[in-house]
Amino acid sequence: MQAVRPRQARAARDFSASQSRLPDAVHARILEDIGPVRAAGSVLTLPFTGARFRTIRAAAEEHLRTLLDISDDFAVLFLQGGASAQFGLVPMNLAPPGAVADYVETGYWSRKAMDAAVGAVRVATAASSAQGGFDHVPPPADWRLTPGAAYVHVTDNETGDGVEHPDAPPTLPVPLVSDMTSNFLTRRVRLTAHGVIYAGAQKNLGVAGLTVVLVRRDLLGRAHAFTPAPFDYTQQDAACSMVNTPPTFAIYVAGLVFEWLLGQGGLPAMETAARSRSEALYAAIDGSEGFYRCRVQRAYRSRVSVCFDLADASLTPLFLLAAREEGLDGLAGHSRIGGLRAGLYNAVSQEDVAVLAEFMGDFRRRFQ
Amino acid sequence: MQAVRPRQARAARDFSASQSRLPDAVHARILEDIGPVRAAGSVLTLPFTGARFRTIRAAAEEHLRTLLDISDDFAVLFLQGGASAQFGLVPMNLAPPGAVADYVETGYWSRKAMDAAVGAVRVATAASSAQGGFDHVPPPADWRLTPGAAYVHVTDNETGDGVEHPDAPPTLPVPLVSDMTSNFLTRRVRLTAHGVIYAGAQKNLGVAGLTVVLVRRDLLGRAHAFTPAPFDYTQQDAACSMVNTPPTFAIYVAGLVFEWLLGQGGLPAMETAARSRSEALYAAIDGSEGFYRCRVQRAYRSRVSVCFDLADASLTPLFLLAAREEGLDGLAGHSRIGGLRAGLYNAVSQEDVAVLAEFMGDFRRRFQ
Numbered sequence: 001m002q003a004v005r006p007r008q009a010r011a012a013r014d015f016s017a018s019q020s021r022l023p024d025a026v027h028a029r030i031l032e033d034i035g036p037v038r039a040a041g042s043v044l045t046l047p048f049t050g051a052r053f054r055t056i057r058a059a060a061e062e063h064l065r066t067l068l069d070i071s072d073d074f075a076v077l078f079l080q081g082g083a084s085a086q087f088g089l090v091p092m093n094l095a096p097p098g099a100v101a102d103y104v105e106t107g108y109w110s111r112k113a114m115d116a117a118v119g120a121v122r123v124a125t126a127a128s129s130a131q132g133g134f135d136h137v138p139p140p141a142d143w144r145l146t147p148g149a150a151y152v153h154v155t156d157n158e159t160g161d162g163v164e165h166p167d168a169p170p171t172l173p174v175p176l177v178s179d180m181t182s183n184f185l186t187r188r189v190r191l192t193a194h195g196v197i198y199a200g201a202q203k204n205l206g207v208a209g210l211t212v213v214l215v216r217r218d219l220l221g222r223a224h225a226f227t228p229a230p231f232d233y234t235q236q237d238a239a240c241s242m243v244n245t246p247p248t249f250a251i252y253v254a255g256l257v258f259e260w261l262l263g264q265g266g267l268p269a270m271e272t273a274a275r276s277r278s279e280a281l282y283a284a285i286d287g288s289e290g291f292y293r294c295r296v297q298r299a300y301r302s303r304v305s306v307c308f309d310l311a312d313a314s315l316t317p318l319f320l321l322a323a324r325e326e327g328l329d330g331l332a333g334h335s336r337i338g339g340l341r342a343g344l345y346n347a348v349s350q351e352d353v354a355v356l357a358e359f360m361g362d363f364r365r366r367f368q
Numbered sequence: 369m370q371a372v373r374p375r376q377a378r379a380a381r382d383f384s385a386s387q388s389r390l391p392d393a394v395h396a397r398i399l400e401d402i403g404p405v406r407a408a409g410s411v412l413t414l415p416f417t418g419a420r421f422r423t424i425r426a427a428a429e430e431h432l433r434t435l436l437d438i439s440d441d442f443a444v445l446f447l448q449g450g451a452s453a454q455f456g457l458v459p460m461n462l463a464p465p466g467a468v469a470d471y472v473e474t475g476y477w478s479r480k481a482m483d484a485a486v487g488a489v490r491v492a493t494a495a496s497s498a499q500g501g502f503d504h505v506p507p508p509a510d511w512r513l514t515p516g517a518a519y520v521h522v523t524d525n526e527t528g529d530g531v532e533h534p535d536a537p538p539t540l541p542v543p544l545v546s547d548m549t550s551n552f553l554t555r556r557v558r559l560t561a562h563g564v565i566y567a568g569a570q571k572n573l574g575v576a577g578l579t580v581v582l583v584r585r586d587l588l589g590r591a592h593a594f595t596p597a598p599f600d601y602t603q604q605d606a607a608c609s610m611v612n613t614p615p616t617f618a619i620y621v622a623g624l625v626f627e628w629l630l631g632q633g634g635l636p637a638m639e640t641a642a643r644s645r646s647e648a649l650y651a652a653i654d655g656s657e658g659f660y661r662c663r664v665q666r667a668y669r670s671r672v673s674v675c676f677d678l679a680d681a682s683l684t685p686l687f688l689l690a691a692r693e694e695g696l697d698g699l700a701g702h703s704r705i706g707g708l709r710a711g712l713y714n715a716v717s718q719e720d721v722a723v724l725a726e727f728m729g730d731f732r733r734r735f736q
Contacts, residue, residue: 012408018613019415028405030412037396040380044398044575044621047387047698080448080577081598084612088596119593202613207412209448209577209615225487226594228456230449244452245386245570247577247615253412330415 013352016330017159017182017305017343019202025263026206026256033252046248053248057240060255067258067266068189070214075237077213078251080230083181083200086211087116090177090196092227093234094219095121095150102126102149102174106165107134107158108337113179117153120224126152134161136297140169151175151195157183160334162296162307162341168193175219183304184212185261186346187271195219203304204346206253261346270346277344277353278303284357291364292340309339315367316340326359381720384698385527385550385673385711387570394574394624401620414616421616425608428623435626435634436557438582443605445581446619448598451549451568454579455484458545458564460595461602462587463489463518470494470517470542474533475502475526476705481547485521488592494520502529504665508537519543519563525551528702530664530675530709536561543587551672552580553629554714555639563587571672572714574621629714638714645712645721646671652725659732660708677707683735684708694727 014021022030033043046053061076070076081089095101101121103114105128117123124146127138145152152174157164159182168190169176175195184199191197196219201210213233220234229235230244241251261270282301285292285308294301294308310316319340323331333339342356382389390398401411414421429444438444449457463469469489471482473496485491492514495506513520520542525532527550536558537544543563552567559565564587569578581601588602597603598612609619629638650669653660653676662669662676678684687708691699701707710724 014408016415016418018417019413019616021410021413024405027402027407027410027412031399031402031404034395034399034402036399037392038380039395040382042389042395044395045387045389045570047384048570048576049386049703050384080450080453080615081596082448082612082614085448085596085598088594088599092594092596116597200613202413202416202616207615207617208416208613209618226456226460228449228453228460229484230453231456244450245568245576246450247448247575247618248387248570249575249617250577250615335417 012327013355014329015342015344015348015356017334017341019208020204020343020345021347022206022253023257023260023347026253026260029256030253043252044249046252048242048245048248056252056255057242057246060251060258063255063258063262064212067185067261068191070191073217074191075215075217075220075233077215077233077236078241078246078254079211079213079236080209080247081211083179083198083211084112084116085231086179086198086213087113088120089227089231090151090153090198091117091120093223093232094175094177094196096222097224098122099150100124100146100148102143102146102152104128104138104143104152104154105130106137106155106163107161108334109158109160109179110153110155113153113155121150124149129163133295134158134163135295136300137163137165140172143169145172145174149174151177153177154179156180157302157304159305159343160307160337162294162302162305163300164302164304166299175216183302185267185270186274186304188267201250201254203343204257206257207250209247210250210254212254273346273350274303274344277348277350278306280350280353280357281306281342281344284360288360288364289368291368292360304344306342306344307333307339308341309333319363322363323359328356328359380695381723382697383710383712383716383724385702385709387576388572388711388713388715390574390621391625391628391715394621394628397624398621411620412617414620416610416613416616424620424623425610425614428619428626431623431626431630432580435553435629436559438559441585442559443583443585443588443601445583445601445604446609446614446622447579447581447604448577448615449579451547451566451579452480452484453599454547454566454581455481456488457595457599458519458521458566459485459489461591461600462543462545462564464590465592466490467518468492468514468516470511470514470520472496472506472511472520472522473498474505474523474531475529476702477526477528477547478521478523481521481523489518492517497531501663502526502531503663504668505531505533508540513540513542517542519545521545522547524548525670525672527673527711528675528705530662530670530673531668532670532672534667543584551670553635553638554642554672556635569618569622571711572625574625575618577615578618578622580622641714641718642671642712645716645718646674648718648721648725649674649710649712652728656728656732657736659736660728672712674710674712675701675707676709677701687731690731691727696724696727
């Protein structure tokens with residue numbers, strides 16, 4: 001095979017917000033299970049109808065149920081399409097025609113979810129922090145919920161704006177639907193507060209192309225007639241997420257990640273580590289005498305999407321270039337928002353953050 | 369990492385119809401591009417927003433356009449959800465509410481496509497071979513097309529029934545939509561006869577979780593308002609299939625497969641090889657004096673899904689067991705249809721088929 005493109009010299013520490021690297025142990029295991037050329041039974045191409053994949057899928061579900069303490073009241077689905085597809089599929093699965101759905105607007109991604117739902121459901125804004133420039137999460141006590149709403153949708157972590165819900169709200173009178181794509185499995189979750197949780201795989205579950213959806217079973221059976229079967233929660237639940245060919249390799253990788261997380265001490269350990277990583281970085285920002293700035297109110301600062309900027313924005317390209325030279329990659333802010341950003345997912349180490357904080361200190365001393 | 373399950377002894381030659389293995393050269397290249405533990409820039413976790421993935425995606429599209437001689441009149445989309453999702457997404461993208469769509473029923477999968485479209489479009493049967501037990505494809509001259517139909521849908525190859533359209537029909541008065549999941553890139557295609565072609569990746573494109581959709585551009589812009597953006601052909605075309613996070617690894621693998629196919633001589637070479645493989649196997653069946661039987665009329669026998677059975681059906685479990693012992697795997701027929709089946713995708717070699725044919729001869733001599 002000719003190379004599609006020559007291999008680049010690559011950064012050693014990746015803070016990309018769009019895709020996390022894999023834990024080393026998971027990476028090693030994947031190589032082993034792919035096997036050498038002509039290896040039979042490679043995990044790259046497992047027939048989904050075979051016993052081996054069925055075992056892998058069942059084990060992945062079991063590990064996830066253990067991690068999050070998921071009872072049988074919830075279905076665990078492994079779907080395709082990405083979390084953005086769920087923006088449209090949540091109303092198609094939960095809201096009868098003409099129903100109202102409430103949305104809590106906290107930044108770029110919750111806005112995207114609202115825009116995508118228009119047409120499938122009557123979208124109502126239960127609360128918004130747009131007036132504050134998305135520098136906080138409106139407290140649940142202030143949410144104006146519509147009586148009889150099909151659900152209320154939140155984006156648990158806003159990767160573009162660096163804002164995170166501090167905790168799940170108290171149990172609400174309408175089902176809570178939470179997009180946890182970017183902070184899934186980085187802390188414990190009070191599952192009983194939720195109706196639906198969904199998360200794309202590319203942040204904390206491995207390779208892109210898989211979306212995990214947890215659905216409280218009493219919410220099943222409400223899909224619109226025109227919902228394609230692979231996107232119908234009820235049909236996928238009945239078929240163990242094998243209504244059609246599932247993304248077998250992505251599910252296999254996610255299963256390895258779940259297993260790795262359990263071996264690391266599960267979600268309490270991830271919660272401690274995420275807190276520790278983000279606090280170290282916010283300390284570097286807050287201690288910079290205004291050279292670096294984070295405009296998010298402290299109580300709502302994301303533990304996984306640390307968004308900041310330089311008081312002198314003209315230094316941003318130089319910062320990114322200098323960081324890259326130090327092997328620190330993926331630090332540009334969201335393309336529509338700008339600034340700087342560090343994605344601190346589970347596979348990022350405390351040492352990675354320490355190296356970044358040290359670089360930020362050096363850069364500041366050169367240019368402040 | 370603990371093993372999810374101990375590695376099994378695996379068959380050396382896999383004829384699974386649901387998932388093809390990869391060509392050796394592609395497998396080797398994937399291992400290289402994944403790299404060792406702590407390798408930076410692994411293809412497992414490429415950020416889709418980065419330059420490297422964009423280059424990979426663009427190259428994959430370019431290779432596919434070269435292979436199939438696709439003009440700019442067609443959009444090339446890399447989507448998620450599987451071909452079964454397209455059963456619902458084709459009407460959502462092409463048919464205005466209340467429209468009629470014609471379907472040609474030739475077996476299990478075309479029936480599935482029809483059932484899934486009900487509710488999104490008024491389904492009309494343009495032709496059916498159900499009365500013949502799906503032993504042929506109704507000739508296009510006999511299709512009863514509905515004037516003004518949004519499209520006519522065909523399943524180019526029926527993996528469950530072993531029936532394949534011998535060729536594309538002449539250009540029709542309504543757009544032709546063809547599910548080529550199982551025979552995509554196994555022969556040349558007269559693209560101008562088609563409006564839409566779609567194909568899941570797991571047969572001839574590599575790893576599951578990717579669906580290639582080719583859409584004639586004059587058919588864009590017709591999606592229902594409630595079509596989720598990642599499944600809206602028009603939005604995905606405008607965004608180079610990056611409306612949201614695409615299945616980066618599956619697209620990378622498909623790109624390698626396209627490149628491999630070009631190096632092998634492209635579709636003329638694949639067509640010759642597929643013909644040669646299937647003829648060798650049908651010869652073994654037809655020359656068995658009725659011990660093995662294929663009930664599909666010769667002109668419509670699939671080149672990639674050779675479905676057959678044993679005159680004495682009670683021998684089927686023994687056949688599968690003995691085959692497995694010889695390293696010949698994946699030969700059970702579709703779970704809802706039964707019998708035997710060999711999936712002869714591009715990565716299956718002529719030698720694989722020769723070994724299978726020899727085994728079939730030996731088995732026959734023992735039990736006839």
